[in-house]
């Protein structure tokens with residue numbers, strides 16, 4: 001059972017005030033938010049979960065949370081109000097505009113993805129100042145932080161480690177990499193000019209690949225062709241794939257992504273050598289994806305109509321990522337290959353989802 005683990009501060013803060021300890025999840029209404037909140041609610045009876053999203057909470061989310069709010073992570077006064085009532089021991093900051101949406105509205109993406117992250121970091125710093133306990137900030141980053149200039153460079157780079165190819169080519173990637181850097185700064189260097197140990201938060205990021213869920217069809221992301229193809233197959237619909245057949249990217253399933261977040265949260269800080277880690281489970285080309293899904297749904301018809309802009313984004317991301325640091329530091333291990341992901345999780349889930357059991 002995984003429980004919220006506040007990190008004890010080594011520098012004394014003011015005595016804890018009588019505010020309710022809680023876990024804050026932003027982006028609570030999204031694909032990952034749903035699964036994460038379910039898992040958090042199941043993981044501990046005592047955990048108070050506060051869910052925040054632009055969208056009003058579904059009944060399923062509201063049932064798992066002690067409070068849900070329809071609000072904006074850019075709204076500082078809303079966050080200040082929350083901080084007066086709760087002592088957040090953990091913040092899962094999921095709210096973001098995804099890659100394609102961010103490319104369509106880059107200034108708004110900057111405000112939400114970076115400004116919103118700064119607001120949540122500020123909330124964590126103030127919590128630490130007021131309680132003496134350093135909150136964890138868990139952050140879902142992305143392979144979009146990487147950037148390769150050409151398709152040839154992508155093929156040559158192969159599987160990239162965390163410090164390689166950090167020249168993002170999308171607004172989303174720039175925002176996420178900048179947010180990671182802010183988190184690293186506030187964890188390791190904030191207040192370095194003052195006596196005592198520097199650092200005010202315990203920021204932990206995972207650079208996720210494309211994530212495939214049996215429950216939801218995503219929009220606004222560039223890896224959406226994977227889940228969209230699968231959901232089309234499950235509904236006996238044809239699918240026009242927006243990237244070339246040879247396009248290769250890493251993926252994983254949503255339960256693996258949530259498990260990774262909870263495992264990183266549960267790790268002892270002293271075992272962590274980085275503030276951002278790669279994870280991945282399988283890395284098929286779009287053609288391999290179509291073939292493997294087609295073997296299980298023989299009626300599936302996949303056409304390829306590459307969208308020039310989205311193709312350029314995919315060509316600028318690495319074909320795979322090196323996840324050995326996560327394995328070594330906090331025991332990450334992929335549960336699935338593409339085949340087992342389909343047979344053991346995705347297809348049973350899709351059959352239930354579309355009522356085809």
Ligand SMILES: NC(=O)c1ccc[n+]([C@@H]2O[C@H](COP(=O)([O-])OP(=O)(O)OC[C@H]3O[C@@H](n4cnc5c(N)ncnc54)[C@H](O)[C@@H]3O)[C@@H](O)[C@H]2O)c1
Pocket residue numbers: 026027028029030031032033052053054055071072073074093094095096097098112116140141142143207208209210211212218220221223
């Ligand atoms: N799904 C993936 O493949 C993937 C891959 C890598 C990283 N991530 C990251 O994981 C996180 C969750 O992704 P997801 O797949 O659940 O996306 P999603 O789009 O389903 O969920 C994002 C949620 O954030 C909310 N939101 C957007 N702007 C907001 C704002 N200003 N204030 C409050 N809420 C706001 C949205 O309403 C939405 O419910 C994101 O940070 C994303 O960048 C996702």
